[in-house]
Amino acid sequence: MSDAGRKDFSTKAKEEMTPDSSKSTQQKMKEAFTDTGDKVARGAQPDSDKSTGQSLTDKMGRSKDREVHGSTGGSIIDKTKNALGMGDKH
Template identity: 40%
Template sequence: MSDTGRKNFSDKVSETVKPDSQKGVFEKGKETVTDYADKAASAVTPKSEKGLGQSVVDSATKGRDEANAKSNSKSFGETAGEYVEAAKEKVSDAAEYISSSITGAKNDAAAGAEKK
């Protein structure tokens, strides 16, 4: 059972159990809209006005969302490390390009000198 204006718990369960690959475009769109509406209603409804079931579902959803946010976020060190690795790749690419350009120029100069 859900509070007025909230998504029914059984609807949430059935949406979660059914794989996205079996859902149509309109069904996915409806779920997205009703999920956002339910999150908004959760945020604006004071705890004192929520039923026991809705309080439990909201707490579980909030915990899941926070856990997902933490697992998806990278630390500053990880992000910096990725930038350093990308910079190393670019420097290596530039050095390879310059080396091949110089080698090509040397080969062209030698070939030109031999023709004379």
């Protein structure tokens, strides 16, 4: 079960399992758009306010993003604040 407006685990799994070579350009564009929206929603809402399933799925997604992109962690909102000079000043 996913939270409102979010992709559920089965949709994400199906998209990952289907090779890009068998997807139409329209399908690829739709997935890229909905993935971006899902990542924004993932970062905007604290895990404590999510359902258990959505929280676990988001944690796995963040872990995969860090592995693939070498990220240091932090939410999209925090990264945006830091880029604009409005983040925490440690």
